Amino acid sequence: MNPALPGSTTAPSAERKHSTVRSALEHASGDKRFKILEAHLKKHQYRQDALIEILHKAQELFGYLEDDLLLFLAFKLKLPPSRVYGVATFYHFFTLKPKGEHTCVLCLGTACYVKGADKVLEAVKARLKIQPGETTADSKVSLLTARCIGACGIAPAAVYDGVVTARQTPQSALDKLNEWRPE
Amino acid sequence: MTFLDLVDLRRKHKANAKRIVLRCCMAAGCMSLNSRKVKERLDEAVREAGLAGVVEVRGVGCMKLCCEGPLVQAEPDETLYIKVTPENAPEIIQALKGKPASVPTTNPHAPFFAKQKLIVLANSGRVNPEEIESYIAADGYSALHHALTEMTPKELVETLVKSGLRGRGGAGFPTGLKWGTVAKSPGTKKYVICNADEGDPGAFMDRSVLESDPHCVLEGMAIAAHAVGGDQGFIYIRAEYPLAISRLQIAIRQAKTLGLLGAGIFEAPFSFNVELRIGAGAFVCGEETALMASVEGKRGAPRPRPPFPAESGLWGCPTLINNVETYANVPAIVRNGPDWFASIGAATSKGTKVFALAGKIRNTGLIEVPMGTPVRVIVEEMGGGAPGAACIKAVQTGGPSGGCIPRDLLDTPVDYESLSKLGSIMGSGGMIVMDEGTNMVEIARFFMEFCMDESCGKCAPCRAGTVQMHKLLDRIAARRGTARDLARLEELCDMVKNTSLCGLGQTAPNPTMSTLRFFRQEYEALLQPERHARSFQTEAPVPEAAAR
Numbered sequence: 175m176n177p178a179l180p181g182s183t184t185a186p187s188a189e190r191k192h193s194t195v196r197s198a199l200e201h202a203s204g205d206k207r208f209k210i211l212e213a214h215l216k217k218h219q220y221r222q223d224a225l226i227e228i229l230h231k232a233q234e235l236f237g238y239l240e241d242d243l244l245l246f247l248a249f250k251l252k253l254p255p256s257r258v259y260g261v262a263t264f265y266h267f268f269t270l271k272p273k274g275e276h277t278c279v280l281c282l283g284t285a286c287y288v289k290g291a292d293k294v295l296e297a298v299k300a301r302l303k304i305q306p307g308e309t310t311a312d313s314k315v316s317l318l319t320a321r322c323i324g325a326c327g328i329a330p331a332a333v334y335d336g337v338v339t340a341r342q343t344p345q346s347a348l349d350k351l352n353e354w355r356p357e
Numbered sequence: 358m359t360f361l362d363l364v365d366l367r368r369k370h371k372a373n374a375k376r377i378v379l380r381c382c383m384a385a386g387c388m389s390l391n392s393r394k395v396k397e398r399l400d401e402a403v404r405e406a407g408l409a410g411v412v413e414v415r416g417v418g419c420m421k422l423c424c425e426g427p428l429v430q431a432e433p434d435e436t437l438y439i440k441v442t443p444e445n446a447p448e449i450i451q452a453l454k455g456k457p458a459s460v461p462t463t464n465p466h467a468p469f470f471a472k473q474k475l476i477v478l479a480n481s482g483r484v485n486p487e488e489i490e491s492y493i494a495a496d497g498y499s500a501l502h503h504a505l506t507e508m509t510p511k512e513l514v515e516t517l518v519k520s521g522l523r524g525r526g527g528a529g530f531p532t533g534l535k536w537g538t539v540a541k542s543p544g545t546k547k548y549v550i551c552n553a554d555e556g557d558p559g560a561f562m563d564r565s566v567l568e569s570d571p572h573c574v575l576e577g578m579a580i581a582a583h584a585v586g587g588d589q590g591f592i593y594i595r596a597e598y599p600l601a602i603s604r605l606q607i608a609i610r611q612a613k614t615l616g617l618l619g620a621g622i623f624e625a626p627f628s629f630n631v632e633l634r635i636g637a638g639a640f641v642c643g644e645e646t647a648l649m650a651s652v653e654g655k656r657g658a659p660r661p662r663p664p665f666p667a668e669s670g671l672w673g674c675p676t677l678i679n680n681v682e683t684y685a686n687v688p689a690i691v692r693n694g695p696d697w698f699a700s701i702g703a704a705t706s707k708g709t710k711v712f713a714l715a716g717k718i719r720n721t722g723l724i725e726v727p728m729g730t731p732v733r734v735i736v737e738e739m740g741g742g743a744p745g746a747a748c749i750k751a752v753q754t755g756g757p758s759g760g761c762i763p764r765d766l767l768d769t770p771v772d773y774e775s776l777s778k779l780g781s782i783m784g785s786g787g788m789i790v791m792d793e794g795t796n797m798v799e800i801a802r803f804f805m806e807f808c809m810d811e812s813c814g815k816c817a818p819c820r821a822g823t824v825q826m827h828k829l830l831d832r833i834a835a836r837r838g839t840a841r842d843l844a845r846l847e848e849l850c851d852m853v854k855n856t857s858l859c860g861l862g863q864t865a866p867n868p869t870m871s872t873l874r875f876f877r878q879e880y881e882a883l884l885q886p887e888r889h890a891r892s893f894q895t896e897a898p899v900p901e902a903a904a905r
Contacts, residue, residue, distance in 0.1 A: 223654035226637055230596070257655075264656040264813075265637030267596050283558030284756065284789045285715035287803055321640065321807060322558035323597050326715035326787075327386045327423020327722050338389035 207235040208246075215250055222251050225261055229268055238269045266321075274309040274316035276354045279333040280347070283322030290343075291330035295319065297344035301351055314355050358616035359624055360502050363493060370494035375413040377453060378432040379403075380482065381441075384419035384568045385600045386561075391443065392427035398446035399429070406450050415491075418569020420482035421470070423722035425463060430482075437465040468738045469720045474701065476709050477685040478725045481569035486604050489611040492572040498617055500688035504580045505625040513584035513691075514540055520695035521707030522687075526552055526643075526680030527755065527784045528860075529706070529773040535677065538667040539585040542675035547587035549578050549629075550671065550678040552648060553594040553601070556640035557756030558807065560787035562711040563681040565723055567594070567601035570685070571608035575618065575631060577684030580691060582629045585677050590629060593648050595636040605633060640757075640811035644859050645670075645678045647813065658815045659859035680785065682711055703729030706772035716753075716789035717743045726771070733767040736790055747792035751875070755784025757804040758864030760871025761797070780871045782864070797876040798883060801869040802830040808865035819862030822853035826869065833880060839887050843880060847873065 214231045218224035228247060233239055239262050248255040262268045280295050295306070298317060302310055306319040325331040328340030334350055381387075381396040399414045420428040425439035429449065438449060438460045445460045452458040475481075485491040492498070504513055518533030539547060551574060555563040567574065578590045594602055609631055612618040620628040639657045641647045647657040649671050670676025686708060690698045702708050706728035712735065715721050719741030726735060732752055736742065743749050751761040754771075760781030762769055769775050773783050791800070809823040829846045832838040850866035857863045873880060 221654075223652070225654035226651065227635065230635060230637065260656055261654070265639050267636075267638035284753065284787065284803070285559045285721075287558075288716040288789055288791060288795060320597065321556070321811075322560070324555065324561035324564040325386055325389060326559055326561050326713055327426070328389060329715060329721070331389075338385065340386075340389055 210235060212250075220251060222253055225251060225253065225258065226265070229258075229262055233268060238272050240270065240272075272309070272313070274313050276314060276335055277316045277318065277333075278347075278351070279318045279320050279323075280306075280342075281321075281323050281325070281329070281331040281333075282319045283326065283329075285326035286322075286330040289329040294330055294332070294342050294344050294347050298347050298351065301348055310355075312355075315351065358622075360506070363498060363502065366490055366493050367496075370490045374494075375411055376433075377408075377412045379412060379414045379449070379453075380417045380420070380430045380432065381414065382418070382420040382426060382428040382482065383416040383486075384565055385598075386419070386423040387426035387428060388600065390426050392441075394443040395427050395429065395441050395446065398443040399449065402446040402450040405447075406454075408450065408453070412450075412453065415485050416487070417483060418481045418486050419478075419565040419723055421473075421478070421723045422463070422720060424720060430465065435465045437463050439463050469722070469724070469741070472730075472734065472739050473725050474709050474727050475725050476689050476698075476701075477566060477573075477682055477711050478569075478723065479689070480573060481565060481723075484570060486569055486571055487607050489572060489608065489615060489617075492570070496692065497572055497688075498576055500691040501576050501579050501617070502623050504583055504691050505623050505627055508691075510540055510584045510586060513580065516690065516695045517584070517687075518695075520690045520698040521702075521705075522683065522690065522698065523706065523773065524680060525682035525686070525710065525785070527758065527782060529783060532679065532683055535667060535679070536581060536584050538665070539587075539675050539677045542668050544675050546589075546674045547582075547585055548671045548674055548676040549582045549585065549587040549590040550648065550652070550676055551578055551590065551592040551681055551684055552643060552645065552678055553592050553598075553681050554636050554643040554648060555595060555598075555681070555785060556643045556811075557758075557785050557787045559713065559715055559753075559756055559789045560785050561713045562723060562786045564598050564601050565713075566681055566685050566711070567598070568604050571601075571605050572612065573685045573688060574681055575608060575612055577687035578631060579618070579622065579629045580687050581677055581679065581684065583627055585675075587677065588628050588630070590631040591634050591652055591671075592631060593634045593636060593642070593652060595642075596638060602633065602635065609633070639813075640807070641813045641859070641861050644861060647859070648678065649676065656813070658813045659861075661858060682786070702727050703770060703772040705774060710771065710783065710786060712771075712786045712788045714740050714788050714790070717747065717749070717792040717795070718790040719744050728772045729770045731768050731770050732762055735771065735788070736767065740790065743790065743792040747794065749790055750793050750795055751791045751797070753781075753789040753791065753800070753868075754787070755782035755864075755867070756787045757807045758782060758860065758867055759784045759787075760867050761791070761800075761875065763875040780867065780874055782867070796834075797872040797879050798830065798834045801872045802827065802834050804868040805830050805865065808861060812861060812865075816856075816858035816862060818853045818856040819858065819865065822849055822857070822862065823865055825849055826853065826866065830869065833883050836883050836885060838883065839885055841887065843884060 244258050248258040282291050306317050309316040330342045332339050332342045396416050403412045427441045429438040429441045448458040480495050484495050514537045522532040523529040634652050642651045642657040644659050646659040651657045666676040699707050709725050709727050711725045751763050753761045776783050805827045809827045812819045812823050814820045826849050829842050850870050854866045
């Protein structure tokens with residue numbers, strides 16, 4: 175029964191009942207983000223080697239790569255879930271855990287390190303009481319470290335919510351955190 | 358696009374050029390210090406002063422003296438304003454009319470600038486990276502035309518061989534030889550890859566080139582494609598460089614529109630397309646086989662070579678992989694000839710090298726110097742030495758794969774052989790200066806932690822070796838290490854260096870070995886006598902009674 179034929183009375187939900195595997199993985203949530211992701215997959219012609227590009231887009235849309243999402247992509251690209259999971263966990267950029275409202279990325283590259291980035295990190299860790307890679311319990315701030323963002327001329331550098339900020343000191347970092355989470 | 362169209366575009370751009378130009382740095386460093394607002398305010402101030410017909414405010418790429426950003430330079434008088442704020446804009450415009458401004462300036466002919474020899478960075482800070490006509494006006498794409506219409510692939514390869522250009526990614530493999538190998542490899546489909554994964558912490562040369570002069574790299578890749586018989590290019594760029602990615606996307610689009618990329622370039626039977634591939638935060642993907650695995654959508658795990666990418670690379674096809682800086686040298690070599698290039702630099706290291714000078718040094722930024730320049734000239738004359746009253750203790754080159762050059766050896770010339778004799782490497786160009794306040798054991802531990810985190814895990818020596826070396830360095834740095842630990846560390850360094858699968862593992866011990874060679878006393882000062890230390894096998898402290 176082709177729902178596209180005129181005069182057909184087959185409702186979309188009936189079609190979904192015919193394929194339980196498909197329904198388990200297709201999101202009936204109507205979430206627009208999946209449509210955008212689908213369009214992106216189409217742009218890359220569902221090619222398996224576009225996996226990393228697709229994961230970037232998925233993380234951009236959803237904030238993080240949860241298991242459901244990885245399974246969805248595995249199905250769409252006809253890849254074993256183990257492969258998708260293996261690629262998602264290999265690259266530092268991809269996160270499988272939800273991020274906080276604000277992101278604080280501290281650069282720990284050599285130039286920043288030599289200029290005292292480790293002290294900035296200690297101060298931030300002490301204030302937020304979390305380790306790099308974690309999010310505060312109230313989901314307000316995620317702390318990440320980067321290995322070099324290429325801004326060595328303005329070391330120590332930090333990226334607050336995507337904005338590269340120069341010459342950080344423990345105090346300036348704490349000031350920024352106070353803006354997000356008044357103590 | 359024909360050659361006449363190109364010449365026409367160049368002529369038109371030059372004819373429309375305004376007498377006075379205010380160049381504003383719009384590379385990532387200055388942008389993070391609000392240089393976009395500076396440019397906008399300058400635009401407004403020019404309009405308010407009614408000088409729109411005479412003054413051009415041009416957004417350009419890296420102007421090299423990153424520590425003094427945002428930078429604005431006026432042409433033709435060359436006044437170089439530093440630490441410019443948006444509020445300074447009206448004053449700068451008034452200065453054009455002769456009223457002296459109170460905005461701080463610096464000498465544009467200081468040694469930092471005067472001692473540079475610009476080939477790769479020739480257009481950086483001068484052309485507008487988001488306007489292809491700006492590049493064309495600076496002789497852009499004329500090298501590609503010459504290569505396509507007046508040189509055979511064989512002649513191109515010979516030109517590169519004669520020039521003596523060596524790969525600028527760190528290993529220094531002769532570029533002409535690599536091109537020749539790919540050209541000779543059988544196969545109808547060949548790929549040209551640009552390695553823009555600049556993962557070395559402390560290096561930002563490639564980022565600057567891509568943000569400031571992306572067309573130079575595209576032109577270099579197209580010339581390479583003609584030489585080796587490739588028609589598809591990829592630029593693998595790390596995700597941490599969003600500005601460089603966007604500038605490249607703009608550049609590729611503009612080049613395609615003008616027919617300088619795509620099919621039938623300059624109406625020759627040559628087609629070349631370039632696609633971007635974004636990395637995802639893996640240092641190991643700077644290694645060529647890992648990079649190719651990543652382009653193929655897999656985990657970035659290296660594989661043994663042979664087969665080399667030149668014979669069997671991306672999807673099994675012959676692939677040319679070169680670094681951003683290597684490609685950026687190519688248009689100049691084709692334009693000026695190989696002998697010109699070979700006349701610059703040292704005996705076996707020809708041409709120039711771009712260094713990212715950072716750390717405990719007054720003048721942080723980008724410099725391009727002829728190969729063979731002594732390190733001392735770079736850090737003391739150009740860099741201005743360490744800030745405050747501090748003395749330079751060591752200069753680190755080559756990032757986590759490199760080593761340090763101590764104070765007494767600063768007269769070492771910067772060339773591939775001299776640096777490797779000292780146990781360091783040229784690397785991609787990161788040069789970190791350290792002063793007396795820097796603890797060399799900490800530095801070794803820092804680099805080992807990096808290699809440990811970035812190890813892909815495929816081969817045991819690197820996967821397990823970096824962890825154990827890091828543990829030992831940790832213990833020694835925390836004053837819990839013994840002479841036995843130090844001996845074990847040296848053994849491990851040797852083993853990991855000689856048995857790892859790829860360059861990451863093979864060079865991970867370098868910083869440790871280098872600091873041991875020149876700063877052994879710092880390690881030895883931290884060692885404890887055997888009976889006070891923990892045993893190697895267990896983590897529990899050995900009680901005093903049991904040890905006796």
